[in-house]
Amino acid sequence: KNEVEQSPQNLTAQEGEFITINCSYSVGISALHWLQQHPGGGIVSLFMLSSGKKKHGRLIATINIQEKHSSLHITASHPRDSAVYICASTKETSGSRLTFGEGTQLTVNP
Amino acid sequence: NAGVTQTPKFQVLKTGQSMTLQCAQDMNHNSMYWYRQDPGMGLRLIYYSASEGTTDKGEVPNGYNVSRLNKREFSLRLESAAPSQTSVYFCASNRDRGRYEQYFGPGTRLTVT
Numbered sequence: 001k002n003e004v005e006q007s008p009q010n011l012t013a014q015e016g017e018f019i020t021i022n023c024s025y026s027v028g029i030s031a032l033h034w035l036q037q038h039p040g041g042g043i044v045s046l047f048m049l050s051s052g053k054k055k056h057g058r059l060i061a062t063i064n065i066q067e068k069h070s071s072l073h074i075t076a077s078h079p080r081d082s083a084v085y086i087c088a089s090t091k092e093t094s095g096s097r098l099t100f101g102e103g104t105q106l107t108v109n110p
Numbered sequence: 111n112a113g114v115t116q117t118p119k120f121q122v123l124k125t126g127q128s129m130t131l132q133c134a135q136d137m138n139h140n141s142m143y144w145y146r147q148d149p150g151m152g153l154r155l156i157y158y159s160a161s162e163g164t165t166d167k168g169e170v171p172n173g174y175n176v177s178r179l180n181k182r183e184f185s186l187r188l189e190s191a192a193p194s195q196t197s198v199y200f201c202a203s204n205r206d207r208g209r210y211e212q213y214f215g216p217g218t219r220l221t222v223t
Binding site: 033035041042043044045048074086088097098101102103 | 143146150151153155158161168187198200202210211213214216217221
């Protein structure tokens with residue numbers, strides 16, 4: 001079992017829909033990261049959180065430390081949100097090294 | 111600021127050839143990382159450098175060497191390329207050990223035939 005598991009692996013939505021991507025981790029972490037990888041390949045950090053909730057524009061990330069679970073929500077989705085979304089954890093014992101989930105391929109159709 | 115830059119963007123090697131992937135950051139970050147990304151496997155850490163003058167192995171270091179040339183530059187060398195090293199390679203950096211977000215370079219797509 002991977003230390004970081006994401007679901008779903010693939011997600012197709014219609015423009016305007018509310019989207020949720022889930023991430024579960026199995027060991028204690030110091031931080032949880034959400035990254036976005038566009039079709040061109042570049043990777044951008046969206047959020048880093050260790051508790052509660054963060055919001056940036058239409059993106060919201062939440063984390064529940066007790067349940068070892070995080071979610072990434074996209075409100076009013078748009079075709080330009082189509083990308084791979086990657087969850088990654090920083091373990092308490094490994095400094096700033098990241099352990100990655102396999103990613104969720106999101107396609108938003110107009 | 112250019113952020114994290116990588117060269118080359120694409121490379122094709124024959125089995126047994128050697129090459130060095132270059133990475134530089136202009137954000138005065140202490141920590142730098144090399145990852146590879148393969149379909150179905152996600153990103154995996156090859157080597158990292160927590161600070162200038164130090165390097166450590168990650169999950170998949172075999173077949174690779176690294177050099178932290180100075181605070182800005184962190185290179186990855188393949189001494190004798192193998193088809194299993196066909197992958198997309200990303201360099202990343204962050205401010206320091208601990209809970210800091212990482213900044214990624216644009217990637218190098220390497221094919222070994």
